[in-house]
Amino acid sequence: MTENGTPIDKDKGTWVTWRPEIKVLDCTVRDGGLVNDHAFDDALVRAVYDTCAAAGIDYMELGYKGSERIFARDEFGPWKFCREEDMRRAVGDSPADVKLSVMADAERTDYKTDILPFDDSVLDLIRVACYIHQIPLALDMVKDAHDKGYEVCLNLMAVSTVHENDLDDALAVIAQSEAETIYLVDSYGAFYSEEIHALCAKYLDACRSTGKQLGFHGHNNQQLGYANTIEAIVAGANRLDATIGGLGRGAGNCPIELLLAFLKNPRYRLRPVLQCLRDHILPLRKTMSWGYDLAYMITGQLNQHPRSAIQYYDDGDGDIVEFYDEMIEA
Amino acid sequence: MTENGTPIDKDKGTWVTWRPEIKVLDCTVRDGGLVNDHAFDDALVRAVYDTCAAAGIDYMELGYKGSERIFARDEFGPWKFCREEDMRRAVGDSPADVKLSVMADAERTDYKTDILPFDDSVLDLIRVACYIHQIPLALDMVKDAHDKGYEVCLNLMAVSTVHENDLDDALAVIAQSEAETIYLVDSYGAFYSEEIHALCAKYLDACRSTGKQLGFHGHNNQQLGYANTIEAIVAGANRLDATIGGLGRGAGNCPIELLLAFLKNPRYRLRPVLQCLRDHILPLRKTMSWGYDLAYMITGQLNQHPRSAIQYYDDGDGDIVEFYDEMIEA
Known part of the structure; x- marks a missing residue:
C-alpha cells in the first residue's frame, strides 16, 4: 500500500529484482532540443541513438513534428520538424533494437499530413502532447496516429495546475482512446512524492481494464526528477522518460544514468551512457545550459x-x- | 501505511499542513568543513549563524570536537576543534534563537576533557557520531555529554553497509541510552526511498516508548539527498539535517533551501537563505567544489x-x- 492507502501493482518487485514491463524512453534530443532550438547536429543525434542501442534503452525520441506553417524552417534546427529524410539521415539504416519516437503537440502539428503512414516512416511511436483544454483535439491526433499504424502515447502536460474534477473528466475520455500509454507529466517540477503516488493511483484507476500503461515524465526543478520517477515506478508506472545527463529545458529531466542503475534489468547497461556523457553530452555544456539551479x-x-x-x-x-x-x- | 506496510505517525499531516515537532539542523559549516579542512573564516561562520536566526532554523552545527592529540592544529582550521574561544568569537554574544551544536566522533574526540560542562559553553547539543563497532564507546560519550547537561544525539554512520541483525542489536542498546535523538545516516548516498521507509520504521520501533526522536542525514550522491529527507519525514523523522546550497563533502547534503519550502512551517523563511547563498555560499565555488557529479x-x-x-x-x-x-x- 502507498501512503495514500491505494493499491500498488503486485508485481512491483523488490530491491534486488526487476520488472520486465518497464521500458525506458530516452528524450535527450527532444527535451534537450528545447534548449538549443532543436539544432543538434547529426553526429550528436547518431551518438545518442548508438548509445541507446548499446545501453539497451527501449525508445529514443528525436524531437517534435512541428508545423512548418507555424514555425519557420530557418529559425529552428531539424528536430523541431523531424522530417522523414532528416531522421533517416541521422539514424541511418542500422537495425538497432531501439524504437523511434516523436512528440506531436496539439495545435502545433499538421498531423494529418506530416505524420506519414507507419510503413513509410522510421518512427514506431507517436507521443501526442496536450494541455487539458486540448483534449478533444489530442484524442483526434491519437486516433489518427493509431489508424496510421503507430503505437501511441498521450502526454497530458502541466497537470499540477489542473483541478481534480477536470482531471477526472479528462482521464475518463482518455481511457476510451486508442493510446496504449498515458503519461503523468510533471511539467513544472512541482510534485512531491505523495502527489506522485496519489496521481499514479488515479491514472491507473481510470485506465483499469483498458490494458493501458502508465508513464511518467519528471523535471528536476526541486531535485526530484529522479526521485519522483522512482516513486512513479513504485506506484505502478511502466514507461519512464529520462535523458542523458538530465539534458532538458531549464532544470532538466531525470538523468538516465541514475535510472538505469536503479532498474537493475540486465538489459540495461550504464557504461555506454557514461561514454556518451564523456564524449558528447558534457562537452555541450560549453554552449548549452541546463540542470538544477x-x-x-x-x-x-x-x-x-x-x-x-x-x-x-x-x-x-x-x-x-x-x-x-x-x-x-x- | 508505507509501501512496506509499516505504520506512519498519525500526525504526519498533509500537503498544506506542517508538523510542529520537526526541527531543522544546519550543518553547512560542519559538513562543508570536510571540503576545506574546517578553515572557514569567522565572517562566513557568522553569516551562516545570522542566516539561521533570520530563517528560523533551529540548530546550527559548527564543526567537530577533534582531538588535538590526533589532529595537528596547524593542518586544520578552527572548526575541526571548535574550541570554546573560537566559537564565542565567531558567533558573538547575540542572543539569537539558534541552538549550537558540534559533532564528536568516536575515537577522535577527547570528550572527557574537551567537552566542557554545559554552563561553561555556548553549545546546546552534542552529536556523537560512530560506526557500528564503536557503539560501546559512543554510548559512554552520550552519557558523558548528557551528564554534563547537554541535549545529545547519536548518529550511527554508514548504516547502509551494516547487517540487519547487527543493526537490531545496536538499536536495542541505543534505545537504552541517554540520547534524545537517534539519526538515520545515509553516509554514502546509497539509499532508495523504500529503504528509508523500512529503516525509519525499524529505528522508530526500537525506540518506541523511550520518547526519543528520529533524525535523518542524507547525501546527494544519487540526487536523492532531499528526496530521501522527504521520505524520512513521511516515515516519522522529526530532526532533519541540511546545508545551505547543499554544501558538504563530495556530492553534498540536502539543500536547506529546498527543505524549508517543503516544510511550510511559518517559522521558516526562505529569503534569508537565498541572501546567504548569493553573498556567501555561491562565491565559495571559486575555491571549493561540492555537489552531485x-x-x-x-x-x-x-x-x-x-x-x-x-x-x-x-x-x-x-x-x-x-x-x-x-x-x-x-
Missing part, C-alpha cells in the same frame, strides 16, 4: 512554468533574491 | 565511501569511464 527551484516550488527562470539565466548577472521577490509578488 | 553517483550506486570519487575530482582531468571500470572491478 536556484531560479528553477523557485518556479518549481511555486508550481509555475520555468520560463521566468530561463529568462533569468539567459539575461545573466541576475540577483536571485530580487528574482524571488518578483516571483512571490501577487 | 558522475563519480559520486557511481560510489553511491555501489554503496561505497565517496573517497575514491573525491580523489578522482581532486586529481582532475579524469576519465569517467575509466573510473567506472576501476570501481566495478572485483
